[in-house]
Amino acid sequence: MHDPSLAEEALRELPPDIAESPLFNGDLAPVPAARRTWTTYNFAALWISMAHCIPTYMMAGGLVAVGMNWWQALLTIGLGNLIVLVPILLNAHPGTRYGIPFPVLARSSFGTAGANVPAVLRAIVACGWFGIQAYLGGEAVRTFLEAVWPGFGLLGGDLRFLGLSLPSAITFLLFWGLNILIIFRGMEAVRSFENWAAPLVLVMAAVLLAWAVGRAGGVGPMLEQPSKFQTFGAFWKVFVPSLTGMIGFWATLSLNIPDFTRFGRGQREQMLGQTLGLPTTMIAFSAMGVVITSASQAILKGVDVSKLWDPIFLLSQITSPRPPPGLDAPLLASGATRAVVAVISLFGVTVATLSVNIAANVVSPANDFANLAPRRISFKTGGLITGILGIVMMPWKLLSSAEAYIFNWLVGYSALLGPIAGIMVVDYWWVRRTELDVPDLYRPQGRYAGTNPVALAALALGVAPNLPGFLKSIKLLAGPESFWDQIYPYAWFTGFLLAGLIYALGMRGRRSS
Secondary structure, three states: OOOOOHHHHHHHHHHHHHHHHOOOOOOOOOOOOHHHHOOOHHHHHHHHHHHOOOOHHHHHHHHHOOOOOOHHHHHHHHHHHHHHHHHHHHHHHHHHHHHOOOOHHHHHOOOOOOOOHHHHHHHHHHHHHHHHHHHHHHHHHHHHHHHOHHHHHHHOOOOOEOEHHHHHHHHHHHHHHHHHHHOOOOOHHHHHHHHHHHHHHHHHHHHOOOHHHHHOOOOOOHHOOOOOOOOOOHHHHHHHHHHHHHHHHHHHHHHHHHHHHOEEEOOHHHHHHHHHHHHHHHHHHHHOOOHHHHHHHHHOOOOOOHOOOHHHHHHHHHHHOOOOOOOOOOOOOHHHHHHHHHHHHHHOOOOHHHHHHHHHOOHHHHHHHHOOOOOOOOOHHHHHHHHHHOOOOOOOHHHOOOHHHHHHHHHHHHHHHHHHHHEEEHHHHHHHOOOHHHHHHHHOOOOOOOOOOHHHHHHHHHHHHHHHHHHOOOOOOOOOOHHHHHHHHHHHHHHHHHHHHHEEEEEEEEHHH
């Protein structure tokens, strides 16, 4: 199941004893220089394809739903992505320099055994995201199947599986299987898929934008909608957790970005590609979601605005043979045109969702689970474990409301991942001064052997201040507002800074003793 050719090439550049190490396999091996082929375009395409997904499109809608106007929502999204780009680039550097993936890099700070802690925590979050994307992709398939076969939505009647109707369960598992199929094709298949998926998704979103604005005769009323916040203090209370949620959206990639940059030709390519690809795409695609939703509000006057933030719902209304609420005729008069648009739309949504799910939510946990037992678990087996846990976590419950999605899910796990990012950045840039002993990262008895208690203590202390606020947020604790509730919206920031500082001081004391 491992990549024997990569292992063989890597071992030519490593000491002979690494071949027998239980911490080494082909999927976790440092990528040889000849295999580092990703260019600036590859990294930009990676981010473009990952950012062009349904959660990104709906992101501004969630912020508008909690009271922001359109420009406040886009400002929050843009600022959050610029902030998270910093740890992404800092943790990307060792991946390109040494060709190592995230779980191997984590051995530097947490130890060869201790690295399993951040790896598993990162993997669990990815499993949740994998399930969310698979569920959204499955719902897209269900929606378009109902457009061409209305009886599909009636299958099973009131029968439910883990809270899903029979049609939703069928399409969820179908889309889940497509993800697993691509996983078993390997990393080169991921790169090829991202390269052509990125421009395709962008073109399809532009076509939908042009149609909506043209049909509405303008951009619609939403751009004139005022903010619901009358004072700066009221806005700040929502802005801070929303900003943390936007950072949390890609806090996962701020850890495992070495899984991709290990294939980069050089630092310039990965830095330029990521800088061009991430913040610009997130802002642009979120803005397209705002304009499309605003124009759709002018077209579909009888539809609840909150539903219009869902591109799957909007496309189902466009391809429906029945007139949408408030209209006397279908949006597309020709049945043949509706069928063609439905097929193209389904293909576009499928490609968008697959591309982000494979890149953002499979590569890292597959490597993370492989790190638990490198000789027994390969990248492909780790990907399968990710898929199974993605079902177990019942992701449809994480999307039950904008508040649950942003404040419980995004902010909640950012409290967990922020401290890990802070520890890794401080370790590589301050403690190690960017110098790593790569062979020892694979040796059970090397300088990174065992568990680094300083890193685990810093992680625990970085998470602890946000735990009461998280438990209050998910209704497991009750009581009046306290100091802990007030700092919880800053979860990623406090975790990153506190854990990083504790780790720096702890390692300084350890070296001087």
